[in-house]
Amino acid sequence: MGAPAPTEQPLSAYQLSEQSLERMYSYMLLARRLNERMMLLNRQGTAPFVIAGAGQEAAQVGAAMALQVGVDYLAPYYRDLAMNLVFGMTAREAMLNLFAKRDDPNSHGRQMPSHWGLRERHVVTQSSVVATQLLHATGIALAAKMRQDPVVVMACCGEGSTSRGDFHEALNFAAIHHLPVIFFVENNGYAISERVEKEVPTEHVADRARGYGIEGATVDGMDAVVVYQTVRQAVDQARRGRGPFLIEAKCYRLWAHSSDDDDSRYRPREELAEWAARDPIKLFRERVQNDGIFPAEDLDRIEAQIDEEVRDAAQWAMAQPDPEPADALGFVYKES
Amino acid sequence: MGAPAPTEQPLSAYQLSEQSLERMYSYMLLARRLNERMMLLNRQGTAPFVIAGAGQEAAQVGAAMALQVGVDYLAPYYRDLAMNLVFGMTAREAMLNLFAKRDDPNSHGRQMPSHWGLRERHVVTQSSVVATQLLHATGIALAAKMRQDPVVVMACCGEGSTSRGDFHEALNFAAIHHLPVIFFVENNGYAISERVEKEVPTEHVADRARGYGIEGATVDGMDAVVVYQTVRQAVDQARRGRGPFLIEAKCYRLWAHSSDDDDSRYRPREELAEWAARDPIKLFRERVQNDGIFPAEDLDRIEAQIDEEVRDAAQWAMAQPDPEPADALGFVYKES
Amino acid sequence: MAVATVIEAIRSTLDEALEADERAFILGEDVEAGGVFRVTEGLKAKHPAQVLDTPLAESSIIGVAIGAAHYGLRPIAEIQFADFIHAGFDQLCSEASRWCYRTKGDSWLPMVVRAPWGGGVHGGQHHSQSIEAFYAHLPGIKVVAPAFPADYRSLLKAAIADPNPVLFLEHKRTYRLIKQEMIGAPAETVLGRARVTRQGRDLTILAYGLMLIESLAAAETLAAEGIDCSVVDLLTLQPLDVETILESVRTTGKALIVHEDTLTGGLGGEIAALIAEHAFEFLDAPVRRLAAPDIPAMPYHHAMEAFFMPDRDKIAKAARDLAAY
Amino acid sequence: MAVATVIEAIRSTLDEALEADERAFILGEDVEAGGVFRVTEGLKAKHPAQVLDTPLAESSIIGVAIGAAHYGLRPIAEIQFADFIHAGFDQLCSEASRWCYRTKGDSWLPMVVRAPWGGGVHGGQHHSQSIEAFYAHLPGIKVVAPAFPADYRSLLKAAIADPNPVLFLEHKRTYRLIKQEMIGAPAETVLGRARVTRQGRDLTILAYGLMLIESLAAAETLAAEGIDCSVVDLLTLQPLDVETILESVRTTGKALIVHEDTLTGGLGGEIAALIAEHAFEFLDAPVRRLAAPDIPAMPYHHAMEAFFMPDRDKIAKAARDLAAY
Numbered sequence A, B: 001m002g003a004p005a006p007t008e009q010p011l012s013a014y015q016l017s018e019q020s021l022e023r024m025y026s027y028m029l030l031a032r033r034l035n036e037r038m039m040l041l042n043r044q045g046t047a048p049f050v051i052a053g054a055g056q057e058a059a060q061v062g063a064a065m066a067l068q069v070g071v072d073y074l075a076p077y078y079r080d081l082a083m084n085l086v087f088g089m090t091a092r093e094a095m096l097n098l099f100a101k102r103d104d105p106n107s108h109g110r111q112m113p114s115h116w117g118l119r120e121r122h123v124v125t126q127s128s129v130v131a132t133q134l135l136h137a138t139g140i141a142l143a144a145k146m147r148q149d150p151v152v153v154m155a156c157c158g159e160g161s162t163s164r165g166d167f168h169e170a171l172n173f174a175a176i177h178h179l180p181v182i183f184f185v186e187n188n189g190y191a192i193s194e195r196v197e198k199e200v201p202t203e204h205v206a207d208r209a210r211g212y213g214i215e216g217a218t219v220d221g222m223d224a225v226v227v228y229q230t231v232r233q234a235v236d237q238a239r240r241g242r243g244p245f246l247i248e249a250k251c252y253r254l255w256a257h258s259s260d261d262d263d264s265r266y267r268p269r270e271e272l273a274e275w276a277a278r279d280p281i282k283l284f285r286e287r288v289q290n291d292g293i294f295p296a297e298d299l300d301r302i303e304a305q306i307d308e309e310v311r312d313a314a315q316w317a318m319a320q321p322d323p324e325p326a327d328a329l330g331f332v333y334k335e336s
Numbered sequence C, D: 001m002a003v004a005t006v007i008e009a010i011r012s013t014l015d016e017a018l019e020a021d022e023r024a025f026i027l028g029e030d031v032e033a034g035g036v037f038r039v040t041e042g043l044k045a046k047h048p049a050q051v052l053d054t055p056l057a058e059s060s061i062i063g064v065a066i067g068a069a070h071y072g073l074r075p076i077a078e079i080q081f082a083d084f085i086h087a088g089f090d091q092l093c094s095e096a097s098r099w100c101y102r103t104k105g106d107s108w109l110p111m112v113v114r115a116p117w118g119g120g121v122h123g124g125q126h127h128s129q130s131i132e133a134f135y136a137h138l139p140g141i142k143v144v145a146p147a148f149p150a151d152y153r154s155l156l157k158a159a160i161a162d163p164n165p166v167l168f169l170e171h172k173r174t175y176r177l178i179k180q181e182m183i184g185a186p187a188e189t190v191l192g193r194a195r196v197t198r199q200g201r202d203l204t205i206l207a208y209g210l211m212l213i214e215s216l217a218a219a220e221t222l223a224a225e226g227i228d229c230s231v232v233d234l235l236t237l238q239p240l241d242v243e244t245i246l247e248s249v250r251t252t253g254k255a256l257i258v259h260e261d262t263l264t265g266g267l268g269g270e271i272a273a274l275i276a277e278h279a280f281e282f283l284d285a286p287v288r289r290l291a292a293p294d295i296p297a298m299p300y301h302h303a304m305e306a307f308f309m310p311d312r313d314k315i316a317k318a319a320r321d322l323a324a325y
């Protein structure tokens, strides 16, 4: 699979404020720097497991920024660190999560890293089992609709995960009941070692929408602004009661599947190089610079701030308390 | 849902021999008469449970006759009595099955009636759990393809059953691997009490094919000849390696869901009357007569024969031995 | 409703729950038309916004209920036959049972999954199953299996009020079999408690669902023969009321566990193990289990079905043997 | 291959099976690239037509294997982690386990489902589970869970040759942990047999998988203290080798069952129940179970993981207490 050609439109053509563009860039960069630091910590033996979203930041930030934080719900999957940042997770919390610290708000060390979830922020707790969350998202959308709350739910998964029965049952249910769910598929080309052709029989993952009579769109997932525009429209429609939408963001997994994986076994280096040239963060920086929206100094300042934030977060989090052994007990049931 | 308008083409326009048309009629009529007798026996208290295919005979016989009996495989669902007749089941065997007799070749009294299966006839054993068989059919098709055997598999289910995850996983797998499976959906308008709109978000069930990039077709399931032609083409394609096909036969459940169901709770009588006027067997008889293919006497003779066959089958089967209580044991495992 | 069947007890409890709390709603296959057992009959007309037909897809019924419960509603999902819940096993095991645990109490799921289970209705392999052992092995889920109308009523009420996922098992053979005067009937109102339904000296029979009814009948027969049985209705299968179980066995010194599920790996193993470990010194005889033979679920033909199912006669025989030990 | 790890033993057995029988084939996620544990590494290159990547969908992996086995092939399905098999529970329970029974032997399924299970690898909630109790409760399915390379080899061979569905559980912690000289090593070659790995006088420890290894280590420690344990490797969990279990317990008079799975509803209950019923008169002490606490699967953080997992120290302690009873 080859990288799509980038859009040529200047950024000013979009209805995004300068502030929004800055946030966009910051979130993407923060996610990347966090992931880089995490992988470093893994290589140093401090963090036993890392699963990252490198290459998918534009898709994630573009999509998440199209939602109304505080109102809308997010049912993410493990790569969606950047989405969680948009929904309010701090760098320090991300690092607490990495180290499985007692105070990680996602799961307090009970789940693997990158298994997100925080009720108050409307981020739905997630397991390792792929695609199950699409049904939870559908249930939340059903509930919101029954309560006439103006909530939109975004449910995310990889393209490989669209093979599962739960994907079908979720889209079918949401389509029949016209529920406000955006199914957001981050097509990064691989499900571990399996290329998309082994998971999806159509040209685009978004073609699956046709089987449910709902709208579908394939967007360049390396372009945060384009993703934002498309998702924003889908969100607005859904909020107006027009039902679900399936969006495929074509992006690329720039790293191996996880810190445990060796992708040289199955992935051609040339393909990787081709996509790396389209690194969404590099591209974004070039564009905002070229379009004259931000001077290089501003961007450098953001980078420096983020580097410091990430450094601090890692250091701070590492010093936080671990769970006690017996913290394994408790909260099996909610006390009424 | 309204009944579709019948085709106007004369029967002679199709490539079906007189003999084939006679077989078509006979199978349909035999299935109907068997079902009628079964329901009578149920009302008399002799047969505890009946689930029938009345209204779906044209779809079933048209489809099954497009397969090569002895070569191709059938993964039927509970309503597919008529298909099983095409695949070699006798009236007596059908009645053994109804009474759960020891010698019922399908399951020897272990399963409910209408849970078909006979390895030697290439009819795959089936449970009550809907849609699971679509995956078994896919596995058989995969195996046949790996062995380079010229086998086509037909997998059947109702339209409601297409809501299940296994439906998706089967079509996805078969499409990715270009397997010779015909997914044959008998859309009889209802899943017990739920109308098709509650199960399928698209106009036609066959629209689901689009999500898999495979061919789909919706046919008038009340017209055995039209069904035959469509399925035949799909079978020929599949045998030539062109992959799976999704066919929806629009028909109607003329009776309640089963002998335990009271459809007056949920089904308008007018709708039923409209469809009953298009009873596929009545229609077929009129057509072969009007088109001058068979004189009325021939058809009467067939009917008389079938009535006798059914009467005999019921009487004979009833007198066959029941399973002994301890026949419940054994064959949990295959001895090697 | 002075005297009620199990079905009536469940229906009226659902009706009241929908009435009392607009967050409560019923979802499942055919529930709008009343369901195949007519449990929800009339509820759609009375509470049009709170009864929802779903597509024929069990994983979605449970997964959607999870989402709705997380949002704050009180979904009451119906699985048409317990036999069909297995496609939703992953959603119950990997998701529902761990929702609270994996967030350390940050999130929780006030949801009920109702499922008609059990045999003796000529339902064959896939309309007769006992599924409790699979689900009682999921910490985080509660499993309830009453026998008498008043317990169905009070425990369903408790299940709906519970902030955790509850699998509420309705023995379909008891639906219309058992009638009970509802006013003043003994009823457990708290999940997690067993009840000593009959107090005896010689041995303890432990059962639930239809087998509880059969055990009580057997105990009557045995009483006439001079064998005096305690009969414990387990009521909640997860978490088990270990104390009540042990206390009864410590008193009688002999235990017979009865279930309709197949023997090996059934819930009886767990109960026997608890007794063998924690009441060891009180035991006067081996801990006995009476269960269905190890064949895959229930055969359809009535002769084989009867062979498969434990019943009052088989229970009486097993209890007689045990008493004579 | 004089000395082999578990992974090497499995890989070479698969390799030989594909070589020996062209009807045998491997299907699963990522198996062409070698799988996440590299068990199938090199097999695609060697047997290109017999190794097949499937979509990421477990129900289809099992359902397709059923179809292929029915057709006469010998599918060997890989579930990437046992934790993900649950979406295929329905296909295993409602279909595979009953295929032979419901046709009274007319049809059968020579298929194997391999699944890496167990904890101690820092896999957290969904990469560490013990799933045996669910599947050992399905008559019609065989469940195997070895510990030593030679048993993995011989029992995988037997599983592939078996005309029934076999769930072949590979404890992922044993994958690279244990090496064994393969020539002349003791190995069970028949499904359904347990082995007394260590013969002792004082008590019997019953275990499988990683816990068998831990139990043997504990037995060494205890031997030094003068407590002489028998250690029984169950090997096949369904059907259980009841005779070997009972015989050992009848000899020692005391039984300690160890598993990694959570206590309530785990397989230990079944084994304890068998002992309590059929070895009652030989028991000198309560039947003890050592298992994980009743929380939903394994927490991720290493401190909580260690708290959750039974190990040689916890086993030694439990055995000491039991010996002193």
Ligand SMILES: Cc1ncc(C[n+]2csc(CCOP(=O)(O)OP(=O)(O)O)c2C)c(N)n1
Residues within 6 Å of the ligand: A079, A128, A129, A130, A157, A158, A159, A160, A161, A162, A186, A188, A190, A191, A192, A253, A257, D029, D056, D058, D080, D084, D087
């Ligand atoms: C049901 C299930 N089966 C298998 C796995 C193991 N697994 C984890 S991630 C993954 C690949 C997912 O691919 P995709 O959906 O494309 O997401 P990506 O990792 O590429 O972002 C697999 C097979 C799992 N987590 N869940």
Ligand SMILES: Cc1ncc(C[n+]2csc(CCOP(=O)(O)OP(=O)(O)O)c2C)c(N)n1
Residues within 6 Å of the ligand: B079, B128, B129, B130, B157, B158, B159, B160, B161, B162, B186, B188, B190, B191, B192, B253, B257, C029, C056, C058, C080, C084, C087
């Ligand atoms: C998985 C599963 N859930 C529920 C049922 C109960 N049930 C039996 S038939 C049926 C309706 C099936 O509808 P459809 O697929 O349209 O087939 P039809 O009966 O109309 O021919 C239902 C819900 C079942 N058999 N399997």
Ligand SMILES: [Mg+2]
Residues within 6 Å of the ligand: A158, A159, A160, A186, A187, A188, A189, A190, A191, A192
């Ligand atoms: Mg991917």
Ligand SMILES: [Mg+2]
Residues within 6 Å of the ligand: B158, B159, B160, B186, B187, B188, B189, B190, B191, B192
């Ligand atoms: Mg239908």
